[in-house]
Amino acid sequence: MNQTQIIGKASLSFNKPAYISNYASVVGQLEGQGPLGKLFDCVEKDPMFGGTTWEEAESFLQNQTLRTLFKKSSLKPTDIRYIFAGDLLGQLIASTFGIINYNMPFFGLYGACSTMGESLALASMTIAGGFADKTIAMASSHFASAEKTFRFPLGYGCQRKQCATWTVTGCGAVALDSKEGIAKITGITPGKMVDFGVKESDNMGACMAPAAADTILTHLTDFNLNANYYDKIITGDLGYVGQTILINLLKQNKIDISANHMDCGIEIFDNANQGTGSGGSGCGCSASTLCSMILKNIENKVWKRVLFVPTGALLNPISFNEGKSIPGIAHAVVIEEV
């Protein structure tokens, strides 16, 4: 029997779902002081995570998140068939040094801030396809390593535009299992790149919103669903600016998600009091919000099912300085109660 249905233009429905057996999140202090502070497994006081450089800090953040996941669960690294992970740094250097000591076969992924969606999609396909009994999906970002990579080193003390988002220092890791868990992934809609020509690297919400709209529209069309089928449709890090654009773009397609849309970038900080501009961003934003508030709400039966749609802005400092636009991409993952 074929365990999977190929649906519509781009989606998959898993008859045999991938279960989420456990999850872990580690964040920095600013995230710990935010509205979700009490929900993370660990709020690390040292922004360097014990390292000597910002890149090492993000590696140690990933390493600590994996350690937390293994500690919370009965899993050992040797139980994990494949790990799917990524970060925002050039050549995924945070993931390389964060994961290497665990000796797990590794698929390195880059989807900008959509990476948690990409890693969950591939890790759950691997389970649903019978390719593994246990996999891990993980993504991280760090405020200081991201600012240094994409904008300016913190030491410059640059002023920030109000539409700019604040890269989350955080990491989330999900353990997937073929047999049982506290939630399940029952389908995915991998996204394509969408470019509306936005060139503002400090207005990521505007760059990513068209891709989020495209993936959500494709998903609802492929599965023939109304938006209110989901308790929440959860984007990664559009922030306030991107949220407005997303809701308006979908309204033009006669879809209204205003009642049940949630954005991890808006949830993770108290923007008015924490000075975080348009909201949180980075792969770590959606990854750490998933591995705290979102999965807890599904585990505790607050939500029956959500559409988790991490969103990424595809740029690098060179493409940006060479005048290229910033396309977006978003991958949707259906997460349901068991």
Next chain:
Amino acid sequence: MNQTQIIGKASLSFNKPAYISNYASVVGQLEGQGPLGKLFDCVEKDPMFGGTTWEEAESFLQNQTLRTLFKKSSLKPTDIRYIFAGDLLGQLIASTFGIINYNMPFFGLYGACSTMGESLALASMTIAGGFADKTIAMASSHFASAEKTFRFPLGYGCQRKQCATWTVTGCGAVALDSKEGIAKITGITPGKMVDFGVKESDNMGACMAPAAADTILTHLTDFNLNANYYDKIITGDLGYVGQTILINLLKQNKIDISANHMDCGIEIFDNANQGTGSGGSGCGCSASTLCSMILKNIENKVWKRVLFVPTGALLNPISFNEGKSIPGIAHAVVIEEV
């Protein structure tokens, strides 16, 4: 019936294989003048590929390779369910702008020069798992964009060490199909990262050889095979220095691949006369050699089966300058005649 067997520590054997229906390669002029010159679909005379920057050049190279693949086959972009691709540049910027106009759902991958192995592994799992009828796996590199990223801009005119490899300007794309093709992928062994502590960014062969040895050893152990089961065991870009280390490392494990080992980096250039140091490198090296000589030899029944093992060195300019070592990774793909 489960279509796949989970084998040993890290491998998969596909009872229902993923067929290679078509393939395309585009390379630069130096590669065109090398021993494989006549086997590539296109040798582009303009190193800028019609672009105005080196990054754009590599995007246009990817775009041209996809165009060639669609032209050679009866495929249209809308036939392709998912594309798995990557390159060496920070944040995969060559793939982003190379692929975006084709509007295909996109999984961005980074495995350094092992990316063609990673993309083939995931694209063939997607077919073997019944998640798609048609996928594409692709990887590229460009000499000038890579030198600028990892070492020095060409304009500096730096001298090169003899152990240094020469990044191939090339791209290879493989179309995978659930039903028929000219070759088939019947199994994979995804690799884990291996670090022997080498810190020389101009001696990539030494950085990658331990990972290649680990993946080949895992593969042969998982499947309980002798090395001579394969007509060729083909690494990506170890070059002469890395080849020697690989053969010696495996001999320490009582495996002798000296008779049937081949390295794409050694094949693609006439090193003695082309001044390419220890050999070719870059994701485009194994990708373009696969999509010319290797697949032609399988199609033409010269070889019955090969183990294709692209090898990657995991560094970026920041990690290197911060004194980090350069771990390697290698993913093995079994390619057989139909």
